[in-house]
Amino acid sequence: LFFIKEPHDVTVMRKEAVVLDCQAHGEAPIDVRWLKNGVKVVENERVYLLSNGSLYISEVESRRGDKSDEGFYQCLAQNKYGAILSQKARLTIASISSFAIQPTSIVVTEGSVARFYCKISALPPPIITWEFNRVTLPLTTERITVLPSGVLQIHGVQRVDAGNYRCIATNIASRRRSMEATLTVTPALSPQLPQRPRIIAGPQNISVSLHQSAILECMATGNPKPIISWSRADSMSIDVYNTKVLGNGNLIITDIKPQHGGVYMCRATTPGTRNYTVASANVTVLAPPSFVEWPESLTRPRAGTARFVCQAEGVPTPRITWLKNGEKVHSNGRIKMYNSKLVINQIIPEDDAIYQCQAENEQGSVLSMARLIVVMSEDRPSVPRNIRADTVSSSAILLAWERPLYNSDKVIAYSVHYMKAEGLNNEEYQVVIGNDTTRYIIDDLEPACNYTFYVVAYMPMGASRMSDHVFQSTLEDVPLRAPELSLTSRSPTDIQVSWQPLPDKLSRGRVSAYRLSYRTSDETAVSQIELPGEKTQYLLENLQPDTIYLLRIAAATSVGWGEQSAWTSHRTPKASSARVPLAPELRLEPLNCTTIVARWQLAARNSAGVQGYRLFYHEESQPESAPVRLRALDNTHTIGGLDPRKKYHVKLLAYNFVGDGYQADQTVSTPGCVSVRDRLVPPPPPPHNVYAKTNSSTGVFLHWGRPAFTSSHAVNYTVRCNPVGLQNASLVLYLQTSEQSLLVPDLEPNTKYEFAIRLHIDQLSSPWSPVIYQSTFPESPTLPPSNVKVTLIEENTALVSWKPPDDPNVAVTHYTILYASRKAWIAGEWQVLQREGSITMALLENLKPGQVYLVKVSASNNMGDGPFSHIVELTIRADLTSAHDSAFSDGFYHLDQKGKNRFLGYSLSTCLFPSRKFSAVKTGREGVNTTVSATAHLGSERRAENADVTVQMMGHSHFIDAKGGTNLIINSLGPVQPSTEKKKNWFSFNNNGKKDDKLNMRHDTSSYQPGTTVLTYKEDFSISPDQPTTLQALLRRDTEGSSNSEESHATSDSGRYSHDEMEMTNLSSGPCSRPPSLTVDSGGSSCISPAEESSKLSEESQAGLKLVESKENGCSHHEAQSSSQAELPL
Secondary structure (H helix, E strand, C coil), rough: CCCECCCEEEEECCCCEEEECCCCCCCCCCEEEEEEEEEEEECCCCCCCCCCCCCCECCCCCCCHHHHCCCEEEEEEEECCEEECCCCEEEEEEEEEEEECCCCEEEEECCCEEEEECEEEECCCCCEEEEECCCCCCCCCCCCCCCCCHHHEECCHHHHHHHHEEEEEECCCCCCCCHHHHHEECCCCCCCCCEEEEEECCCCEEEEECCEEECCCEEEEEEEEEEEEEEECCCCCCCCCCCCECCCCCECCCCCCHHCCCCEEEEEEEECCCCCEEEEEEEEEEEEEEEECCCEEEEEEECCCEECCEEEECCCCCCEEECCCCEEEECCEEEEEEEEEEEEECEEEEEEEEEEEEEECCCEEEEEEEEEEEEECCCCCCCCEEEEEEECCCCCEEEEECCCCCCHHCCCCEEEEECCCCCCCCCCEEEHHHHCCCEEECHHHHCCCCEEEEEEECCEEEECCCCCCEEEECCCCCCCCCCCCCEEEECCCCCEEEECCCCCHHHCCCCCCCEEEEECCCCCCEEEEEECCCCEEEEEEECCCCCCCEHHHHHHHHCCCCCCCEEEEEEEECCCCCCCCCCCEEEEEECCCCCEEEEEEECCCCCCCCCEEEEEEEEEECCCCCCCEEEEECCCECCCCCCCCCCCEEEEEEEECCCCCEEEEEEECCCEEEEEECCCCCCCCCCEEEEEEEECCCCCEEECCCCCHHHHHHHHCEEEEEEECCCCCHHHHHEEECCCCEECCCCCEEEEEEEEEEEEECCCCCCCCCCCCEEECCCCCCCCEEEEEEEEEEECCCEEEECCCCCCCCCCCCEEEEEEEHHHCCCCCCEEEEEEECCCEEECCCCCCCCEEEEEEEEECCEEEEEEECEEEEEHHHHHHHCCCCEHHHHCCCCCCCHHHHHHHCCCEEEECCCEEEECEEECCCCCCCEEECCCCCCCCCCCCEEECCCCCCCCCCCCEEHHHHEEECCCCCCCCCCCCCCCCCCCCCCCCCCCCCCCCCCCCCCCCCCCEEEEEEHHHHHEEECCCCCCCHHCCCCCCCCCCCCCCCCCCCCEEEECCCCCCCCCCCCCCCCCCCCCCCEEEEEEECCCHHHHCCCCCCCEHHHHHHHCCCCCCCCCCCCCCCCCCC
16 A cells, blocks of 8 residues: 555645645555544535545635644545555645835935845745836846845945835735835945945845755945955855856855755955955755655564664654554553654554654655564463573673473573663663573673563464563673873963763763872872862873873772773973963864774964974874874874774874974774674675766666675675655665666656665675665656636736646756737747746736737756646736826837937938847838837846847848747858857847747748848947946936827837846947947947948838937947948848
């Protein structure tokens, strides 16, 4: 019995229908029930089960208390073998609260920075936009940054930025507007005084769920403007593939993974100086539980013992709960849970069931199942009798018993069970012995501890009940050995002696006293000091400077004194006033039975410089070895090649140009190596150097090395493969091979697997190799996004929302939204938005009244694009708008017929832009008006959500059909591959942000025809700088033109393109005759006047060219430079 489909978290609108999936597979009949918050769901006409086991709610209610449908849902599937519970799924009703934090008014100096912040709680998370004087604030310049967390940043504040700002939060539930906050701009001092950099809004500690995005804000001010840089506190490199800078210094980490966790530091530095300031924040990556080890199904006789093991990882650490047939297991005398283990003693028939381990944290839950099958037999012995326990020593107790009264001649073995009697969740140990004795000494006990024991007798077909329990305590003993000493000097006449308390296994009772002995190396007289057992340090004073002292210590219990430690030497410092380094704080830690790690740090009181360190070590009673020289930057060193179960002396000192500093001495013991006990023939070692590489979305290639041993027998390997967090142990895949590599096929896409390999030779098997993890590649989406909805939320703004494709194994990195009016759709002109894979809604703005809009959405990932959803229609009523005289409409400037005619009196000039900018022109046949409109490409990393772009389409010998939706360059001979050796400035959508941006989506045109729109490029153009940008220029109304002039016309083949990553042009006046919307603050343009084109236009008197007039400057004229210059095909 196992689940094919389980419910997943879902957020829905009130009164909306929802289906929670549940589909179980196993031996029929299978009964499915649903639980909400642990209580059975009662079916009614609104909430009922579907035939496949899924739960259907026709209208989700959001009433208070138990009547609300919100909560955690689980389905319970049951057949004759038992019952299993699904993972928890949270049903949430979409909502949006009032603003928790409103933006506040601020006063800033001209040229400095301004910051507004708003905070609101909403499900799903809202889209945050801002308004300036009740007009949506376009993201038009590099000066303005809007963070998804609700922060608005304005850099280089200008007087025109003064006004009222408010925050707009939108999700599928509603849209809310914050209170307005006023930005007041005061004149800057002249001349401006230098200012040290100051971070006014630094990063904050955040916890981010796996695969979501983390945003670390960093906003600084200073004069000159500081440079912002980012680094990690652990000196690891920042992941450049998932991390980018947003705006003027904010850091955004997309698709966050565990390795992205850590402390990030923002540093603001004055250019050309060492003046800087730093702010830091910790990023915690939250991860749902996943299983590292899961329980396996067991078959046990009645009265036997079953042990289930379960371990899970996640952040926060998951809580482990055990379930039996879907209900929580409770500890009693027979059933115990500890350290993620479930132990069932004295198994009874009712224990035959399906058991589940549930790992749960705030990020989710996961369950793994195993079955316990109880073998029934009436032919079993009676219980062992007269159990007695006698203490032998501090670590051993003798247990004795009498044989069972019935069937004692058929007993084949006994099992002795013992555990500590005090404390909770103590682990029970079991020893199996033959039937030829009724006595056993348990000799691995801890001193001075109370234990409980019982015995079980076994026959071939079953076991007896457990015997009566007996309690017995071990004795105290003298300590097994002395503590390890640590010695340092604070002055030339003292030695600070410290030690760690002995662990229970070494103290063998409560330590009542310590005896510290010391003498100089050239004297035989020994001084002794007795200290109480609670002490762990002592300061020896009034010693001689520059003298070698020998020290040792012994510990005592109530039984007596243990063995003294060996002498440890320490030289007191010289009585000199010279400034030498103080003794480092040294810590020693055994890494394994042959390796010690030494770690240290300089004492906090140390003020002397350090040139390096000298480290000495030697085995007890052996001469001191030559020192290991270490750099001043080092603070750790690994000492290898040691012998197991030996005591070593380690000495460390720092030195500088004056001489050697004070030394730190410490002793440490290496542990014993783990050996395989009770085996006559040791097993072969496991394969090593296991390496995994993803081959495809369904295959992983494995390679490993054969361990170094000689044998004449053939070697075979078993490969174990299973998904991480597998719930059904029967689905673990085992593959056999005699090679040292294997391609594991038929895996699930986008799934993390774990692999282990073991070796077989001459009926012997090695242990499993260490587990390695590898994920298969995702598939490109095969299903479109589901539940696409479009809702009109304002006169010209709609919210489109959707749900991810119904395929949990397919990762989505981004969504593409296409929308167009019916008229534009007929012409094949879609406008394009893109959203990250974690976002499932978008705003459609600047919609025209009286139009029917068509919307569709597709999902994509790095492997490819998925299909589009069905088209959803939205009708905009025609009576919602009125005529106005604004020249700035829908992001474009329009001129009336008079303005157009006025330009025909000039010699025609075409403004050509560098690669970061592009212009647009509309060509047509006689009698058809043509329009020019332009915006600039994405500047820096700023993004505009809906930047309508009309692109100049001109051709000479190379061109692109903009309707075709391709970036293929075509000439008369066919496709052209652009040369990478020349610098080419494209008049197209040069998007640096994403590789998969889609242009217009029609693919039925591949060659030039009159009247179509084409893109062209030029080899190189001269550049002249623009003036600084202003925010007011964006919102300025041009009174010379009218957007609704009766003489102004536009064709349906406008060649418009919109993209969320396109940034609207920065506004300024420049040397070209073009609208303010055509200039960018970080670049320039040159105006080239092709005479041939202007003469052609003069002859085509009916083909008008509608250009945008700039109030400030005309366009300078130049002669054509080369044949590759742009032409207008008419």
